[in-house]
Amino acid sequence: MLDIELIRKDPERAKRALSKKDPSLEDLIEQILELDKDRRALVSQSQELRAKRNSLSKIASNDLSAREQVLALKSELEKLESELSKLEPRLRKLLLSVPNVPASSVPYGKSEEDNLELRRYKEPPRFDFEPKPHWEIGVSLGIFDFERASKVSGSRFVYLTGLGARLERALINFMLDLNIQKGYKEVLPPHLVKPEILEGTGQLPKFEEELYSCERDNLYLIPTAEVPLTALYMDETLDEKDLPIALTAYTPCYRREAGSYGKDIRGLIRQHQFSKVEIVKITTPETSYEELENITKDAESILQALEIPYRVVALSTGDLGFSSAKTYDIELWLPSQGRYREVSSCSNCEDFQARRLRIKIKNHKTRFAHTLNGSALAVGRTLCAILENFQQKDGSVIIPKALQPYFGLERLS
């Protein structure tokens, strides 16, 4: 959530910044300004009445006429208050649907076409045979079972079996251990959260269709561990000397993938449920951009340890997520697709989420924290990359050295 104070003070600047993300947002700002004006007028009026009422009440114990005056004030007040109670949720909802403003260092652009490649690690491998897509490798190795998954749960689900399940588990442990070594505190968070939490991190109110909900209990399945990790310190004021707070968690992620019907229908790339190891940092405004570089490097170091080719791109203004002020995506190489695919997204949300979640920090003065999050890493896609990049002519797959202690075998065959 943006600070309404800033919108009020310099609406044109807010519009200019937001229209880099989405030009249609200018109207939204206009509406917000309008409602905010109305709201303040109503608040002032009702406050005046209340002040009058309070002073009359003080003498009312032995003054019957004061009592009558108060009754008159009361009906006026009720009118104002009912107007306010209609207006305030509307204003709030509008404000909650305004995305974060891009940082000035974010490259301008309309879509992912305009993302800026920053660096690459390792050449894509060359094969002296036709490399297979991961789903073919996995099925023939007997470690993926898509058919039975669709019988049981429908499309975009998979059973990992035998060494497939073990490989996934090895990756999770490997990633968590690396993160822990770097100072992240391991957390195992709840996988079901309240709507207000998703509102806090920015998934709601705009992206309801993306979420699985348990209506009876008014809870949602998390689409990423970012949600419960970032919300861990909701409604708290943290001491600045305890910053940065660095958290890591493995969780499954649940996404409905509405609106991506045709995309990535085969394989593990786009599933309704996937494993991810996430990192989150809570910092001061002064250090958050430095920390964005840090979490990106931390995520990259996992791919380096696994020897998987990747590149890092800076998202353009038009491709930035709702809550993010600046994002680096890490994309790994998939030989069967001949292109890079996202495996991590590292974002600085500045105080956008902290304001929604009321996470404050304090040394002399109190202010909102900055929050960052990054995947380190998406496990399923990493698993795909291992199968595809390290596949052999005979259909076996070499396991990267660093992972072997976790997996227990040098080769998958």
Next chain:
RNA sequence: GGCGAGGUGCCGGAGUGGUCGAACGGGGCGGUCUCGAAAAUCGCUGUGGGUCUUUGUGGCUCACCGGGGGUUCGAAUCCCUCCCUCGCCGCCA
């Protein structure tokens, strides 16, 4: 799921209709004392909003004692409802 107890400021804990933004204690911050520290002692110490502004760690004002609603001239205090925490019983990985 059933019954019982309870939710008050940074913490503990009073307060059962007006003078309560809230006693008292602890903590924190500042002063005195001290070579210094401790002890003692004095003072200060919530958040959010509106408005004014000679923009000052400013004035005035409103709201907030788990959330929402109600009674009343007036609610932390009474009533309804929801949520949460703790205890016991039941069920259960």
